[in-house]
Amino acid sequence: MTTAAQPAKVSVNRLAEAIDPTFRQIRDLVYKVSGIYQAEEKLYLLADGCGRRIKQLNLKTPREYWDHLTVHPSRDGELRQLLNEITIGETCLFRSQPQLDALRKVILPEMINERTRQITKRLRIWSAGCSTGEEPYTLAMNMLEESEGLLKGWNIEILATDLNDRSVEAAKAGIYGDYALRATPELFKRKYFSAANDKKLEVRPEVKKMIAFSRLNLQDDSRMLFMKGMDLIFCCNVLIYFDGVSKGKVIDHYYGNLNFGGYLFLGTSESLLNLNDKFHLVHFPGAIAYWKPSLKSGKL
Amino acid sequence: MSASLQDKLRQGVENIETTPAIPAVVLPLLDLLNLPADKVNLDQVVKLVSYDNTIAAQCLRVASSPIFGLAKSPESIKAAVISLGLRRVETILLTCCMGKAFPAKKWALDPIVFWRHSLGCAMVCRKFSEKLGGADSDKAYTAGLLHDIGFLVNCMAFPKEFTAAIAYAAEKQVPFDRAESEKMGFTHCESGRALAEKWNLSPDIVEVVAYHHEPQKSVAAPGLVALVHLSDLLCRMRNLGYGYYERQKVDLLSDPAWAVLAEGHRALDGVDLVRFTFELDEAVEKIYEMVSMIFGSMAVGRAG
Numbered sequence: 001m002t003t004a005a006q007p008a009k010v011s012v013n014r015l016a017e018a019i020d021p022t023f024r025q026i027r028d029l030v031y032k033v034s035g036i037y038q039a040e041e042k043l044y045l046l047a048d049g050c051g052r053r054i055k056q057l058n059l060k061t062p063r064e065y066w067d068h069l070t071v072h073p074s075r076d077g078e079l080r081q082l083l084n085e086i087t088i089g090e091t092c093l094f095r096s097q098p099q100l101d102a103l104r105k106v107i108l109p110e111m112i113n114e115r116t117r118q119i120t121k122r123l124r125i126w127s128a129g130c131s132t133g134e135e136p137y138t139l140a141m142n143m144l145e146e147s148e149g150l151l152k153g154w155n156i157e158i159l160a161t162d163l164n165d166r167s168v169e170a171a172k173a174g175i176y177g178d179y180a181l182r183a184t185p186e187l188f189k190r191k192y193f194s195a196a197n198d199k200k201l202e203v204r205p206e207v208k209k210m211i212a213f214s215r216l217n218l219q220d221d222s223r224m225l226f227m228k229g230m231d232l233i234f235c236c237n238v239l240i241y242f243d244g245v246s247k248g249k250v251i252d253h254y255y256g257n258l259n260f261g262g263y264l265f266l267g268t269s270e271s272l273l274n275l276n277d278k279f280h281l282v283h284f285p286g287a288i289a290y291w292k293p294s295l296k297s298g299k300l
Numbered sequence: 301m302s303a304s305l306q307d308k309l310r311q312g313v314e315n316i317e318t319t320p321a322i323p324a325v326v327l328p329l330l331d332l333l334n335l336p337a338d339k340v341n342l343d344q345v346v347k348l349v350s351y352d353n354t355i356a357a358q359c360l361r362v363a364s365s366p367i368f369g370l371a372k373s374p375e376s377i378k379a380a381v382i383s384l385g386l387r388r389v390e391t392i393l394l395t396c397c398m399g400k401a402f403p404a405k406k407w408a409l410d411p412i413v414f415w416r417h418s419l420g421c422a423m424v425c426r427k428f429s430e431k432l433g434g435a436d437s438d439k440a441y442t443a444g445l446l447h448d449i450g451f452l453v454n455c456m457a458f459p460k461e462f463t464a465a466i467a468y469a470a471e472k473q474v475p476f477d478r479a480e481s482e483k484m485g486f487t488h489c490e491s492g493r494a495l496a497e498k499w500n501l502s503p504d505i506v507e508v509v510a511y512h513h514e515p516q517k518s519v520a521a522p523g524l525v526a527l528v529h530l531s532d533l534l535c536r537m538r539n540l541g542y543g544y545y546e547r548q549k550v551d552l553l554s555d556p557a558w559a560v561l562a563e564g565h566r567a568l569d570g571v572d573l574v575r576f577t578f579e580l581d582e583a584v585e586k587i588y589e590m591v592s593m594i595f596g597s598m599a600v601g602r603a604g
Contacts, residue, residue, distance in 0.1 A: 037578040041585065105547050271574035281573060283537040283550040288574060291551070 022062035023047045026082075029069060034083055034240035035271040042269075049085030053078070080241060087237045093134045093176065094183040095236070096268045098286030100142055103232070106284055107263060108150050111231060114261060114294060121153055126230045126257070127160040128218060129238030133171030133211075134180055136160035137203050139234065140210040141192045159227075161216035172213050174203035219246055224253040231259055236267040244275070251276045261294030305485045312457030313494040326397045327499060330446075332390060336438060340386055342378075349377045349393055358396045359389070362593050394445065395419065395591070407455045408463040413543045414452075415591045418445050420540035423587065424531040424580055431576070432527075432565040440527055443508040446501070447528050450492025450509065457491070458484060473547050477513050489513055515557045523564045526557035538577060539584050 023046055027038045030046070038046045047062075054065050069075055069082070094100070111123065125143075127136040136158050143156045162168050175196045181189065193201035216223060218238070233254050239247050254264050255278050264279065265287075266272065272279065272290060279290035301309075329348055332340055350356050356377055363380040364373035374380035381389045395415060407414075425444030429437035454462035461484045469479035480487040493510040501509075504521035508528045511518045518525035533550050535541065552558055552573060562568045 031575065037575060039578060040582040101545065102549075105545060106549055109547075110549075269578060271572070271578075273574075274572070280551050281553060283534065283552065283577070284548075285537055285541070285546055286539060288577060289549075291549075 019043050019047060020062045022066050023050065025066060026050060026062070026069065030079070030082070030086075031271070032273075033079060035273045036083065036087070036237070036240050036267070037269045037271065038086065039269065046086055049082060052085055053082055076243075083240055087240070090237060090267075091131050091134050092180045092183050093138045094185065094188075095134070095138070096287065097183075098284065099234075099265055099268070099289075100138070102284035102287045102289065103139075104142060104146060104150075107232070108146060111261065112150060112154075120155075122155045122157065123151075123231045124229050124259075125156070125158045125232045126227065126234070127158065128216075128233055128235040128254075130160035130162050130167070130171055130213070131164075132167050132180075133160065133174055133203075133213070134176070135234055135236065136171070136211045136213075137174060137192075137207060140207045141188055143210070144192070144207065156210060158211045160211050160213045163215065163217050165215055168213050168215050172208075174208055175200050176203075218242075218250050218253075221249070221253070224250070224257070227253070227257045229259055230257045231262045233258060233262070233264045235264065237270060239266070240270065248275045251279075255279060255292060258292045260292055262292050264290040264292075266290075301486050301490060309486055309491055309494050312491070313453060313498050316453060316456050316495065326394070329390065329394055329397065330442065330499075330501065336435075337386055342381060342386065345381055345386055345389060345393075346378050349381070349389065352397075355393065355396050359392050362392050362396070362590065363389070365589070365593055391419070391422070391441075391445075392590075408459050408466055409451055409455055410543065412591055414448070416587055417535060417540050417542060418448055419591060420535045420580075420584070420587050421445070421447060421528070421531050423583055424535055425528055427576070427579070428527055428531055428571075431567065431571050432561070433567045434565065436524070439504070440524065443505055443524055443528050444531055446492075446496070446505060447508050447512045447532060448488060448492065449495055450488025450490065453491035453495050454480070454484070454488055470544055475546075476542065487513070515560065522560050526560040529557045530555060530561065534577065534580065538580050540580075540587065 023043055027043065027046055031037050050062060050065055054060075054062070057065070057068065059065050059068065068078055072078065115121070123143075125136075125139055127139065130136050140156075140158055143151060143158070147154075147156075160171060162171065176193075177198070177200045181201060189201060192204050192207050194204055196202040216227075218224065219242075235254070239250060242250065251264075251272060255276060258264065263282075268287070272281075276290075278292070280293055282289055282291045332345065332348070349359050360374065360377065360380060363370070363384055370383050374383055384392075422441045422444035425440040426437045429440035434440065451462075454465075462480070465476070465479045465483035468474070468483050469476050472479070477487040477489065489510050489512065493506060496506045496509045504524050507518045507521045508525050511525050512528045512532055515522065515525045515529040530552055533552060533555070536546055537550050558568070
């Protein structure tokens with residue numbers, strides 16, 4: 001799937017010749033443990049990431065690194081390091097256009113249609129693990145685009161949380177450089193940003209005021225229980241760092257946090273790995289989401 | 301469907317039969333594709349490929365392309381068959397033949413988009429079938445490749461009405477089959493069935509062509525029809541659709557076809573659908589390249 005943030009495509013075939021088969025084994029291990037799938041055309045990113053770790057660990061071959069990831073006493077920590085290497089720099093605004101299309105073209109019309117009789121016209125969106133704010137601002141801008149159309153008369157609340165205080169502060173500031181803005185359409189840059197220092201752009205106040213930022217640990221059960229009434233949860237490349245049990249717990253919380261008919265979106269190459277059987281896996285053109293079936297649909 | 305519509309459909313299919321462009325190799329080739337790989341005679345395939353000069357040349361050109369990763373370009377058809385493997389050669393051959401049989405200039409539907417979808421669906425069907433441990437993965441491949449042949453009939457025999465149906469589908473954002481019903485009185489499933497029967501394709505393939513949008517109607521091959529139905533949906537959600545945004549969400553696991561498939565295949569429970577989707581994405585680029593190459597030399601009048 002082509003997402004705006006993907007690097008230029010390299011011929012699949014040329015890569016297939018050059019890649020050590022061990023990297024495919026590592027790819028499978030990474031998927032099994034974290035749910036992140038490195039597609040064939042992105043295997044070179046995995047190979048680069050492993051290469052950097054191999055160098056730092058003074059190892060010689062991918063095979064030795066495989067042992068390090070599988071039998072070495074520090075294997076769990078090493079896997080985390082590797083995940084950092086391969087997901088680094090992935091964050092940017094407008095990271096997944098197919099997800100945004102699914103939201104605006106399919107989900108919003110569906111939700112609005114289902115709630116025509118409700119008195120309170122409110123949508124609650126949660127960006128869980130929002131890092132430095134790229135995702136919640138992208139969502140806010142897309143919601144603003146619909147504010148005179150589909151969402152006329154609707155109240156949109158966006159919550160954005162992250163474990164890291166510094167990330168939350170940076171998110172609140174909302175100042176981004178070229179790299180973070182590489183996938184942002186010009187129209188959005190002109191409409192929703194103003195010039196800041198060092199040729200950077202700052203998100204305009206009307207976008208900022210749509211979002212409530214706060215610090216939250218997803219493993220804090222008591223606080224997770226209070227995140228009620230969500231219609232959409234976006235949680236991209238966050239769960240990959242959790243072990244199976246903690247991940248299962250967070251996903252159960254998400255299920256409880258969502259309203260019936262709500263959706264959970266993960267990263268574009270990320271899977272829940274069957275850790276929850278209540279969510280329905282649904283496909284949109286180019287995007288995957290996990291759906292908490294609506295009461296009306298009878299699919300519970 | 302009324303009797304007069306049925307007559308119209310039959311007449312349309314008759315006309316296709318009489319077009320000189322249908323290479324004689326198509327039908328024997330379809331028969332070969334239905335055989336298990338170990339029953340296929342290599343010389344038979346070589347003979348089929350060599351039957352038509354232009355098709356043979358095109359097969360060699362495709363076989364030499366970097367997407368197949370051969371160290372050196374095959375110099376003869378036999379070398380191509382040996383180095384690429386029977387199944388790949390058959391796919392290349394079938395696609396080349398079909399491309400020739402249905403000339404680009406007459407198409408209301410972009411042939412590149414059509415073949416991307418058909419080849420994509422064929423590949424997904426085969427992979428899906430393999431994951432289920434099915435012995436019929438070659439049959440599944442053929443079924444996927446041919447499920448939408450009704451669109452070819454529509455393009456060839458009813459170009460005006462079909463063009464109107466496509467425009468209607470795009471404008472009203474409705475599925476093709478609904479637009480066809482409203483604008484033509486029949487769908488590609490019905491016109492495809494007429495051609496499949498005319499070609500004497502096996503009864504299970506006929507059912508796939510006829511019922512891939514209504515799998516519950518299948519009697520002779522419910523499992524195969526369900527498999528194609530699900531693969532078709534998945535392709536349309538992953539950049540192998542008909543080139544327009546389908547405003548829908550697809551819940552494959554709740555689709556009745558999934559339950560039908562699960563009845564006959566215990567292994568379905570163990571299929572990781574998300575990973576399967578990611579793997580499909582990996583193949584999309586290859587499919588695009590292959591189809592562009594096959595149609596590269598043809599006069600394709602419409603842009604995707």
